[in-house]
Amino acid sequence: MKRPANTNILFITADQLRYDSLGFTGHPLVRTPNIDRLAAGGAFFDKTFVQCAVCAPSRACMYTGRYVHNNRVRFNEVPFGEGERTIADYYSEQGYRAALVGRTHFTPITETYGFEYYAYYDGLPAKDSYSSYPDYLRRCGYSEEDIRYRYWPKELEPLPGQEAYPENLIEAFYPSRIAEEHSDTAFLTDEAIRFMEETGDRPWMLHLSYWKPHLPFIVSAPYHDMYDPADVPMPTLAPGELDRKPPLQKLFREERRGNFLEDEKLLRQVRAVYYGMITQLDDHLGRLFAEMRRLGVSDNTLIVFTSDHGEYLGDHYMVEKELFYEQAIRVPLIVHMPGVVPPGRFDGFVESIDILPTCLEASGISLPPALDGRSLFPLMRGTANDWRSEVYAEWDFQYYRSRRQLGLRPDQCKANMVRDARWKYVHYSDQPDELYDLERDYEEHVNLADHPDCAEVVRDMKDKLLKWRMRSEDKGPEVDLTFATYLRDPWASAERKG
Numbered sequence: 001m002k003r004p005a006n007t008n009i010l011f012i013t014a015d016q017l018r019y020d021s022l023g024f025t026g027h028p029l030v031r032t033p034n035i036d037r038l039a040a041g042g043a044f045f046d047k048t049f050v051q052c053a054v055c056a057p058s059r060a061c062m063y064t065g066r067y068v069h070n071n072r073v074r075f076n077e078v079p080f081g082e083g084e085r086t087i088a089d090y091y092s093e094q095g096y097r098a099a100l101v102g103r104t105h106f107t108p109i110t111e112t113y114g115f116e117y118y119a120y121y122d123g124l125p126a127k128d129s130y131s132s133y134p135d136y137l138r139r140c141g142y143s144e145e146d147i148r149y150r151y152w153p154k155e156l157e158p159l160p161g162q163e164a165y166p167e168n169l170i171e172a173f174y175p176s177r178i179a180e181e182h183s184d185t186a187f188l189t190d191e192a193i194r195f196m197e198e199t200g201d202r203p204w205m206l207h208l209s210y211w212k213p214h215l216p217f218i219v220s221a222p223y224h225d226m227y228d229p230a231d232v233p234m235p236t237l238a239p240g241e242l243d244r245k246p247p248l249q250k251l252f253r254e255e256r257r258g259n260f261l262e263d264e265k266l267l268r269q270v271r272a273v274y275y276g277m278i279t280q281l282d283d284h285l286g287r288l289f290a291e292m293r294r295l296g297v298s299d300n301t302l303i304v305f306t307s308d309h310g311e312y313l314g315d316h317y318m319v320e321k322e323l324f325y326e327q328a329i330r331v332p333l334i335v336h337m338p339g340v341v342p343p344g345r346f347d348g349f350v351e352s353i354d355i356l357p358t359c360l361e362a363s364g365i366s367l368p369p370a371l372d373g374r375s376l377f378p379l380m381r382g383t384a385n386d387w388r389s390e391v392y393a394e395w396d397f398q399y400y401r402s403r404r405q406l407g408l409r410p411d412q413c414k415a416n417m418v419r420d421a422r423w424k425y426v427h428y429s430d431q432p433d434e435l436y437d438l439e440r441d442y443e444e445h446v447n448l449a450d451h452p453d454c455a456e457v458v459r460d461m462k463d464k465l466l467k468w469r470m471r472s473e474d475k476g477p478e479v480d481l482t483f484a485t486y487l488r489d490p491w492a493s494a495e496r497k498g
């Protein structure tokens, strides 16, 4: 294994940040000058997709560089498979100070997943005992009530059973009771800066894992009313759309509270607050990048910026994420390091499992054979002659109420997706399939899976899914190469003799 170069890794994830909600990806309203500058000075991967549009599975894929069916984190409360190794393990064993600041959402919560420095903050007050943020708020003078109900507007009485935040999304109408400079986004940024300062010259790998712009839709002034609800772009809706989709989707919409967004006033408010949370995040990233320049670590730090999945914001009549629509699975991805990462926009298909091998290559660390992902450097250098022509994603909905309503057993809830330049196909183990022609219907309103003209496309996409699963199945976290080496040797010596 090569000696690691003295390169720091700053891996930044937002949570629930849609691909299209940034300045440089073309949003007409939301301002993100700092993220835009990062994209302009680095590599921007325009077609990046997550492996699963649920928090923990998506992060587990980024951490391990492996697909869901290999790392086995199928849902938020499902632990890693036996022997699984994370980005923190790979960097720790090379002598880096591996750190987490923010959210993992992994189970069990008591594990530290290979990190040497572990400043956990998961957002939800139920997990406060694992975080230093509540103590920080106490030191800033907030009451116990303010801390416990920090995602409830001060103007409303918290409802029993909904202590974390209101289920009907009405928090969006009120500014947060926590001042901007004490918000979780500000706090996590401060913690990241403190980590860089105290780590000094020792190489580090930091996952700075923000909770926002994840719902609840509540943000401090001035971000709360930064965007006028009258100005927000509205979803393109196709009435009756979900009647023509797998029955799961209507139930899922109800389960995830999409019905509340039938109220246009609320929908506009939710969108405006979501954009406010994004600009808040952008402002703090600007502050972070300025501090990095002051600390002299800007030139030797590889910065990766992405999100674990998107947010529907009323598209497809839904809120939250899951399923496989573009709003949920497509995310922004920027890789930035002057002199190492060639700036530009890259159109090749990227899966979020590619992030880990890209970081490892930048650090001069050999890629472990267990990885499913590929380094993005060949794509950036233009030397990738067999780059992938499609992306894959998985979802297991056995953990949802909708499963029971459908009368399905837990083992009947597997879904797999393949998306290429034109088509998106979703295969359910026990639901009707989906097929979308993204060239003609990028909004994914019309399910063509049963259309007689598309039978051949469905067959081809099904074939791709099968081959993908066959290629990647049963890949353990540790691969013993002894036998493979023995097999290869006779050939190598025969070549030498010849």
Ligand SMILES: [Ca+2]
Pocket (backbone or CB within 6 Å): 015, 016, 054, 055, 056, 214, 308, 309
């Ligand atoms: Ca998430």
